[in-house]
Amino acid sequence: MRKIMIIAVLTATLACSKNDNSGNKDVLKEEPEPAAKVVTDPIAEGKSLIEGSDCLGCHKLDERMIGPSYKEVSAKYENSPENVEMLADKIIKGSSGIWGDVPMPAHSGLSKDNAKFMAKYILSSK
Numbered sequence: 266m267r268k269i270m271i272i273a274v275l276t277a278t279l280a281c282s283k284n285d286n287s288g289n290k291d292v293l294k295e296e297p298e299p300a301a302k303v304v305t306d307p308i309a310e311g312k313s314l315i316e317g318s319d320c321l322g323c324h325k326l327d328e329r330m331i332g333p334s335y336k337e338v339s340a341k342y343e344n345s346p347e348n349v350e351m352l353a354d355k356i357i358k359g360s361s362g363i364w365g366d367v368p369m370p371a372h373s374g375l376s377k378d379n380a381k382f383m384a385k386y387i388l389s390s391k
């Protein structure tokens with residue numbers, strides 16, 4: 266009796282999943298390519314990009330280490346689109362002679378978009 270129950274359940278499950286598949290096939294086929302990542306919060310995005318990169322080895326939020334703290338940077342530059350551009354370029358190409366004798370290495374693998382998220386986060390850290 267138990268065996269029969271199990272078989273009955275299995276058959277029902279199989280029948281269901283088969284129906285699901287055939288029913289969805291066309292819908293799945295017509296699904297568009299996944300769109301580019303939509304970022305709703307650029308500052309949070311910048312923070313997590315920085316946490317996932319090597320930045321924190323040289324920069325802290327509110328204490329100078331090898332490089333200036335992010336609060337020092339945001340105190341020096343107004344949070345404007347021009348400065349986001351300018352700092353994003355520096356994050357990618359490197360920087361020297363602004364804060365002291367130690368240069369910042371380039372991050373040439375970083376996309377401009379991601380560097381701008383980072384710059385937005387830095388300039389918003391008051």
Ligand code: HEC
Pocket residue numbers: 315318319320321322323324331332333338352355356360361362363364365366367368369370372383384387
């Ligand atoms: C090896 C250490 C090091 C690493 C890693 C590093 N920085 Fe820097 N960073 C520096 C130093 C040193 C300076 C100061 C350079 C100067 O005086 O121009 C600096 C300067 C900066 C500035 C200010 C530039 C300016 O013109 O005032 C920003 C913004 C910045 N870094 C962001 C980042 C971000 C974002 C990352 C990670 C992607 C990063 N840094 C990784 C050492 C580092």
